[in-house]
Each structure stands twice: as structure tokens, then as C-alpha cells.
Amino acid sequence: MADIFQSGISGLLAAQRSLGTTSHNISNVNTEGFTRQRVEQGTRTPTATGAGFLGNGVETQTVRRIFSQQRETAVQVATSEFQRLDTLSGLAGRLDDLVADQSAGLSPALQEFFGAVQDVANDPTSSTAREALLGQGENLAARFQFLDGRFSAINADVDRQLETQVAEVNELAGAIADLNRDIVGELGRTGGQPPNDLLDERDSLIRQLNERVSARTVEQEDGSLNVYIGSGQTLVSRYEASELGVIDSPEDPQQTRIAFTGGSDNVDITDSIQGGTLGGALDFRREVLDPARDELGRIATTVAATFNDQQNLGLQFDSGSAGQLGEDFFNLGQPQVIARETNTGTGEPVVSIDTSNIGALTGDNYRLSFDGTDYTLTNLADGSSQNLGGATAQIDGLDIDASAVTAGDSFLIRPTRLGASELTVALDRPAQVAAASPLRAVEATDPNGQGTNGGTAGISDLSVRSTSGLPLSGGENPLTLTFNATGGSGSNGAWEITDGNGATVATVDYDPSTDAGGVTVDGAGSLANYGDPTFTLSGVPADGDQLIIENNTNGRGDNTNALALGNLNEESILNGGDTTYQEAYASLVGEIGSSTRQAQVNRDAQESALEQANAARESLSGVNLDEEAANLLRFQQAYQASAQAISIGRSLFDSLLAAVR
Template sequence: MSILSVGQSALNAAQVGLVTTGHNIANAATPGYNRQVVVQGAVSGQDAGYGFIGKGTEVTGVRRVYSEFLGNQVVSTQTAKGQLDSYYSQIQQVNNMLGDSKSGLSPALQDFFSSVQSTTSDPSSAAARQSMLSSANTLAGRFQSMDAQLNEQRQGVNAEIRSSVEGINAYAQQIGKLNDAIEKVMNNGGGAPNDLLDQRDQAVSELSKEIKVNVVKQGNTFNVMIGSGQPLVVGNKTYNLSVVQSPTDAGRAEVAYDINGKPVMLAEESITGGKLGGVMEFRSKTLDATQSALGRVAITLATEFNRQHALGQDQAGAPGGQFFDIGAPMVGPSSANSKNANGSPKGELVASFDPAATSLLTASDYKVQVTGTNPAAFSVLRLSDNKPVSEIAGVQLQLTGSPSVGDTFTVRPTAGGASAATGIKVKLDDPAKIALGSPLRGTSAASNTGTGAVGGVAATAPTAKPVQPFTITFSNPTTFSITDSSGNAVLSNQTFQAGADIAAGGWKLQIKGAPAAGDVFTVGANNGASGDNSNALALASLQSAKTTAGDASFQGAYSQLVNQVGNKTRELEVTSAAAGQLYTSAVTAQQSESGVNLDEEAANLLKYQQAYQAAGKLMKTASDMFNVLLSLGA
């Protein structure tokens, strides 16, 4: 065995060590790089009869220091962190808008009802009436402004979805190409292509920032699945995602999986993890619900205010008209519904608010599906909890045209209630037409001997003037009868309770005190009463009335929305921070094993340098010995 060849093997090993160490140092800051180490072993010795003589060393490989377990932990914690961070950054904007003490809805509601309250002191004041009209326009504008901000955020979500899908497709292509390159190297009998393996792991890591992935190893190949098991990468073949328009909402971007060039829409709940999962969850669980809840407050307020306003009379003595304009529920027919030859839908679903039941409106959306055509019939699914219901509370539905069984429609009763295009607006433009007075007046006959007095006279249905007089006559202190202006009996022998409503013919009143037998009270038109504030008081009382679902006032319903979003924001803040800590811990653990430590590499550099120098001296010694032999021969 030649000493020279032993020295040469040592020199080669030291050189590989130096190159590998230099490669580690050069890539210390490269994302996804795992440090590499030289795997070195002794060459089998040669039997010399008296024992085996060593034949030097050999490099058997260059191995990357990589823990699959720690790598998977980094990927999983990164996916969870990405979803929470994305959701949190989006909901923060909604929370800041709703809770703003100046630009939120609460101050506008307070100002509006304060202006209504001001008119009760002097209903004939033109300034008070104008102030009420101005604050009403401000309130409607605030609803519209907040809805516009939510729509802007909705467009931002659409943009985020498109950007994320583009990134997912790009990373999938990269993983597919790396799979192909790695397979070619490994199948040709080469060693592990460490840098290609690092690049593939890094591509998977970057992909996991966008969406939750499931990696299945098949030999040297990574197969990547997403959603509910849809393959994104299989070997070197990739499958693309695309962004499509929702079949029932032209302004809503949805994610589709391309199968043979045809996009098939994925269910929102199947898309989880990463930035894409975060924005999808934010839209479905917070943005949609917030916009619908805000619209519900607008619709309920406008409907209830209109109802009470119509029961009053304006300064000219005319019945109160519509104070607010309010649109209809939003209906989105599916693009897959049956169509006529010209492309128009065969059937339509018409939805309208039930003025008597707006207090039952919820913030949920609904899916309506045609189940019969003769007669027309349909089923209703409440989308907030995916439960079938018999009807949409507060909404009247009617199928028109010739729909086919299976046609579907998405109904969003309150989603557009606060918008400028389809929602709340102030219809009145003349302060004198604000109906602050009551069209009715109750009087006591001068000949009455009891202590009964008329109070709380109000219309219960819009009443066109002139209102015919009604007479209430007490036959004894606890029994009364009502007759109309012609003396016809309306109610006979009714039991009287002090302070309880007495109602008939579109009006109601209370008689306080103790009427005596023979006492008479009259209800008639309230002529020439421009200074009457009866209806103004009734309008002002709506501020605290339980007018929305859950027995909440307008302000209470809005406060519930603010609290829900605020609590969710705080929850996400805490969970996002916790997920960040878990991710940091996982990265630290992974880097402690696989990351490049420059101090360690500097020591390795010195070690391999000294080994190289020693190997060189060994070869020089062999050369000197050879020269001695040559000189002896001479």
C-alpha cells in the first residue's frame, strides 16, 4: 500500500470537508437551507500477513441534517399561524370601524333620536323639524358609509383570494418540477440531491403559508393534497386552482378546482389554513354576518319609524307619509337555473319585507330551492346553521314565471339594508311634512261627574281625515260602550280598567282616574293642532322599544354586533399570538438541529484546513522517502 495514496485520500477528504463547510457558510441565510455534513469512512485495510494495513479514507456521501418531524411541525404551526394572522388583520378593520366613537353608528343613532326628542318640546318649530330631517340624513349616510366600507373590504378579500390562488398554483408547479428533477437524479444512481430536496421542502413550506396541505411521500416524490383531499401535485403532474364568480352573487369570488379544464367550485368550509383559509373564514363568519346585522338594524329602524310616522299627521293636517325609503331583500338566482331560449330565467323569486314582522328578521342568509311547480312550492334552508325552516322570518316570498324543480336562489334579507343602492334613504325633503302630531283628539264632556280623564290618544292604523267621532259612554263606573257618529254600536258593555287601552276603529286611548255613571268621552279628528306632539313622543319612544329579534332596541342590536366583533377580535388576537409562539418554538427547534451555526462552521473550517495541511505533509514525506531511495540507487 502506497503512503502517497493514503495521503491523497486524506487530502481529498479534507478538500470535500472544506468545500462542504464553505457551502454551509455561503447558505447560512438562504431560506429553507439545511446544513450539510461530510460522511467519511476508512477504506478496508490490506492483509499483510502480520495484520491489516490501512489504505486511507473515503467520502461516502454528503448528508443534509434534516428532521422530518421538526420540519412537519414548522409547516403545521405555520399554516395555523397564517390563517389566524390573516383573519385577525381583516377583522381588526371591521372592529375599528364599528367601535369608532366618532364615525361609528352609535353617535349617529343618538343624534337622530335626540333631534326627534327635541321636536317634542316645540313640534311647530321649523328649526327643530329641519334639525330632525338633517340628522335623519346623517344617520342614513352613516349606514351607507359603513356598508360601503364593508363592500370595499369585500373587494379586498376577492383580491386576496386571487393573489393566494396564483401563489398556490406557482408553488405547485415548482414542487412538480422539483419532484421530476429529484427522481431523475435518484433513478440514475446518484446520491441525494440535498439542495434540490431543500428547495422542495421550502416550496412546501411556502405553499403552507397560503393553504393547509397534506404531503404524502411516494418513494422520492411528494404528492400534495389540499381541501378535502383534492390532489394539487402528483409526481410531476400539477392541478390548478382558479377563481370563479359565485353562481348567486356576481361580486363574490370563489375558489374552484380545475378538473379536465372545467372549474368545479370548492365548498368554503373545505378551504382551511394559511392566508387563503383565513380570508375565506373571515368573509363567511364575520364580514357576511356584520353586513347583514348592520342591514337588519337599518331595515328595522326604517320600517318601525315609517309605521309610527304613518300614524301621525303633519303641520298641514295630512296623514304622515313614508319617512324612510328601504329596499327589498337581495335575491341571487343560481346561474345553473333553467332558462328560456333567449337566456332569460324561466322563473324568478320575488322577496319583500313583511312590515308587521321586521322585528323577526335575523342576520342569516337563506337558500331557497324549488320543489314543485304545480302549484309552485319551495324549501328553505337557513345558511347560518344549515337547518331547514318553513319560512324566512320577516320576509314574504313568491315564485313567478315557470321555474323548474331544483332551481335555487340565495336570499340575503338584510345584507343590502344599509347600502346606498338598495338600502335606507330619507324620503321626506320638507320639514313641514314630518308627522309629529296625532290625527286624533280625546275630550271629556263638561257634564262628567267622575275623575276620569282622557290620555294616550293614538292612531293604530293610518287614518285619512276627517276621522269620524266616536263616543264612549259609561253606564256605570266599570262598564262602557262605544258608538260611532251615527249612533251605531261599535262595542257594548265592555269592562273598564283604569289605564288599560280602549281601542276601536283605528285608534286607542287610555282613561285614567275613576269615571262615574253617565260620563261621556269623545274621540275625533285633531283639527288645527299643528303644535301637537303626540306622535313625536311616540317616535322618540322607538329609541328604547324592543323592535329587533332578541327583544333588543336599535341601539341594543347594534351594541350586540359591536360586542360580537370585538370579542372575536380579542379572541383572534390572543390565539394568533399563541400560534406565533408555537411557530417560533418550532422554528427554533428545527434550526437548532438543521440550521447553520457560523461558529461551528468556523471550527470545522479550521479542522479541515489543518487536516488538509497534515495530508499535504504526509504526501511530502512520501515524496522525500522516494527521493532517498532514488539517491541510494545512484
């Protein structure tokens, strides 16, 4: 009878354990990360007899998770990428909303500023119009500062997010290391039987870790997991967790970096971090925020530099008989130069904006290094390097003087990072607006002020391109143009230009029969020494006729330079002379918008991939209540049948006892 009792009891225990496991599954149907479990059963070792082997019932071999590491890894990878794109699209969306805002963006401020310039051109004697121009200049500078301030605030938010996420990574890493210890201990105590719930908890922590940073795991022989991040740096090794920290970059103390901080030296892993919210925040800062901030600074620098240059070529209102040339309208933000933390010398390179070559200015940052022989400038945007060929150079709209740099030292150069934040208006009085041209063209007159010319020649479109030689000196009529009917090439006539001392400055061929419609004088002779003027000669002069180019005394009512200032808004200046101010800002808005849209589209696609990965995992490992309910009935019936076998065995045993009693 023993075999009946043994088999019945084994079946009873097996069914009981299966019922308990099924009940455990049902209880955890809503537990996130729970993997359903199943009792694995096998036959007991049979008993050998002369009549063959007799079975001894069933035994519970193990309780196994219905688990696929491949599907779990797919969920972890999809989670990491989704969190990266979700963070990137969220932060980029904030920046996009800022720059594209019709009221808070730069475009309205630029339009209003140049509208005020046009008002001065329309009425150059109006102090109200000049006052309004100064006010709009303040507004424009404030708008640049506001946008840069918002960029800076978003950067501060990114830094805080990095600190928070790093703290959470450290907490998760410590928890994973503790679970490794518990799991290895349980495996030892149970003879290698898996502690399923602890394994589920560890997998859940790994998924949470991947929400913050892409992590790769390798299972060890003892059942523990080693966790790696970045390019293979160890975050968890069995029972030990490394500690991450947020540090100041030795290259740029204003930028936070992520490093392992537990050892004697910090190991910077920022550039190798991928995935998760950390990867998304770093990608946003590197690919969207910093380039946008530098580009905004480039636009601000270009607007200020070009407006200053044209303002310098004009004449201030009521500036005296000789005329005072215009002063800078804006205070220009200067390039930022940051010494590497390990530098040994005290000298720094002197870097300034080359305003004469402002169109070559880029939004890229550079690293300047000196090895004792060569000065090397590396573009950090594309990685290209060039030898300066000496301590001084003019490159990409920059003047660089590295003669004070010590061998072995290195410097980060950000040409436009401060361009927007440091832009201010330099003028404080409306009369300082240089609306007039410093030169004017008039017809020669007699002592009574009557014109003496017999022809119809005249000068129009007179403007200057340099302050060299201004204001003109050398007598009342510094530059005199005298027409010689036979003095040109082929005796067809020419204008001879002399200075106030009678010295010849230039000769311009002019044939009245073919040139009466207009001849542009541009860079003739030595005119570069007299403001480098450009002008148009037209009409039919008589032999000996004279035209005078002189100082534009006081410049009252003259709007020549104001018109030139207003035209800057329509000129293609940036990107080597291909882009206007408005086009450059529109391009910035477009690039941010494109990055935002691409991140959002990729995020949505990755969300679908994550849902599919989760669905694949749940289809295998998730709890199905219908299936578990069916299992309850099945195991209940098995339990009842085993109990019935025991009952029958007892009845047979009682009958046997009664027969021999």
C-alpha cells in the first residue's frame, strides 16, 4: 500500500505547490515587471522490482519564471532610446517655442529697430525720431539679452536634470549591487534554485536604469550581474557599485560634465553616455542648445559690428564746422577665451572680432594650443585643425594674437557665446546718431554764390567707405573735380581730381557723348586717403567746369548715412555675404524647429517600438487571468484526484486489516 500513499501524497504536494504558484501569479497581475511563474514537475525515481520498475509519483523540480532574456533586453533598449528621444524632443520643443514666438522672438525687434532708422532717414532733423531710434536700439539689445537669458535658463535646467538623474543612477546602481548579493546568497541556500521574485526586482531596476542611461548587463557564473554604461565603463561589479558625479569641465568650468568620482581621479564619460534621459539632455545641449546660443550671438555680433561700421562713416548732428564722425552705436560682445585647468602659464591669447571681415564669422567654437613650435587652431564643430603659421592670424572673422601663450597651454575660444548677452547701446544722446554723410558734392560757385559751370554735369550717390582722411582738410574746397575736354584717353575728356593743396589725387576718363548717363567712380587713384568715396558722375560738362567734394558741415537735413544704415537690414552680410539678419534668424528658427520635429517624429516611432517590445514580453511573461483561472481548475482537480487516491489507499488498507483481524 506504501506506493499508493507515496504517489498520492506526492501528487497532493505537487498540486498544492502548483495551486500556490498560480495564486501568486494572480495576486501579482498588476505588479509592474512581474514575470509569471510555473511549477516544473518530474517523475520520482521508480523502484526496481522483479516485475519491472514501479513508479513512485511526482516531485517538484523547480519554480521557473516564464522569461526570455532576449525580449527583456529588447524592452531595455527600447526604453532607453524612447527616454532619450522624449527628453530631447521636450527640451527642443521649449527652445522652439521661444525662438519662434511672434512677440518674444528676434524678428519683431529687428523690424522695429530698422523702422526707427527709416524714420530718422525720413526726417533727419527730428530729435524725436533720433530719440526713438536710441529707444529701439535699447529694445533690440534687451531682446538679444532676453533670448540669451532664456537659453541660459534652459541650460541651467539641463544641469539640474543631469544632477537629479545622476543621483538616481547612483541609487539604482547601489540597489542592483545589493540585489546581486541577495540573489547569490539565495542561490547558495537553495542549491541553485532561482529566487524568481528577486530576479524580477533586479530586472525592474535594470529597466529603470535604462530609463536614465543606456546600460548593458553581463551575467556572471554566480548569478550576479555586472552593469556597464557609456563605452564599457563598469557601473556595477557584483556587489560593488561605482559612483557617478556631476563635475565642472576642466576645459570649460561653466559646463557640467558627468564622471566616475569614486577614485583618485575623475573619469569623464560625458561624451560616451548614450540613451535615457541623461543621453537626451546631453544630446540637446550639444546638438541644439549650444549651437543655437552661439548662432544667436553671431547674429547679435554681426548686427552690432556692421551697424557700428556704418555709423562710424556718418556725421553726427550739430557736430561743429569740421564735422564729427559717428561713434559706435552698440557695445560689442567680445569673444570668450577660457584657459584649460591644467595650463601652467599666465598668458592668454587676445582674440577680437575682425569687423572688416564680419561675413566670415561663424558660430563655431575653437581650441587654440601651442606646443612650443606650432600654434594650432581646432574647430570643435567639425574637428578640423590648421596651423596658424605664427602667433598672429586672421581666421573666420577673428583676429588672434597668441604671442603671450605658454608652450603646452590650451584655450577654448567661443567667438560669439557672449555676443547676445553683452550687447548694449553705447550712445546716450540723440544728436550722436550719424544720419548725414561726412562729404557732400556741390557745384563750383563765384564769390556771390552763383554757379560758374557752363554744362550740366553733377555728382550723385556720394558715400564713403572709410574714415581715413576724414574730415577733409586743406582749404575750403578739399577735393576739386575739373573737367578737361581733351585730357582723357584718346583725348575724349577727363575729370581731374585735386586736393585742397592742388595736388592731383585721381583722373577719371569721361566722354560726354557716351558717359552722360552716368559713370561710377570707385577706388580711383588715391581717393582711399579721403574717405574712400564712391560716387556717380553724369551729365554733359563744359571744358573747365568744376565740381566740389567737401566736408558736409553740420550735416543738417542730410539723410545719406541714415539711408545706408537702413539698407543694412536688406543686405546679405552673414555667411560670406549670402544671408541677411532676418534670414539668419529665420534659419536659426528653422534649424531648431527641424531638430524638434525630427526628435518628435523619432520619439513617436520609438514609442511604438517600445509598445511592441513590451507587448512581446508580456505575451510570454505577463499574467493571463483566463489562463491562470483554467490552471486553478486543473490543479484543483489534480489535488482532489490525489486526495481520492490516498482515500482509496486508506480504504484498501482498512479492508486488509479487517481480513486478518
